[in-house]
Amino acid sequence: GQNIDQPTEMTATEGAIVQINCTYQTSGFNGLFWYQQHAGEAPTFLSYNVLDGLEEKGRFSSFLSRSKGYSYLLLKELQMKDSASYLCAVRDHQTGANNLFFGTGTRLTVIP
């Protein structure tokens, strides 16, 4: 099965940097995704890592270490609109259809 862990809640200050960690255990790893979800809305795709290393996309970066089963999402120059839940998801090719399994999400609150 899949076991995906991330912190439940985090708080950070506007303009600062925050790192949201995710650890996972899966038998057929085939990529890790980060999604953003504002309250009452659908998740939207942020980033994808399948090889080790850092992927940068504007203010957001995501890192993956497959040997450690570990990823993080880095948000720089935080803005109030970044207050949302951030979902870590792992793709597992052994379960068919390359299923996407989600952690419970990290609710980030950005304060002035």
Next chain:
Amino acid sequence: DVKVTQSSRYLVKRTGEKVFLECVQDMDHENMFWYRQDPGLGLRLIYFSYDVKMKEKGDIPEGYSVSREKKERFSLILESASTNQTSMYLCASSEEVSEAFFGQGTRLTVV
């Protein structure tokens, strides 16, 4: 833009009713998924489909069934709705290795 459309944003149904949640995607994606999202539990996979007429159980299929008669449409069926099925239901579609695209969600309340 990829579009995944769920038929209803909000639904209220009575216990014991048969409920249909419809999902349509316009990107010719092979894979389609149904999740439910509950506070503290995250997104949990109910059923998925990787081809027309193909369906596989996810982590929590009990009380649900699905139908995929056409590639673009994936329906979730609650055979006899119960109060513990009150939840946010999210449909998603993807290519084999791409990110999943989500519909806007259906908030179902069973009374």
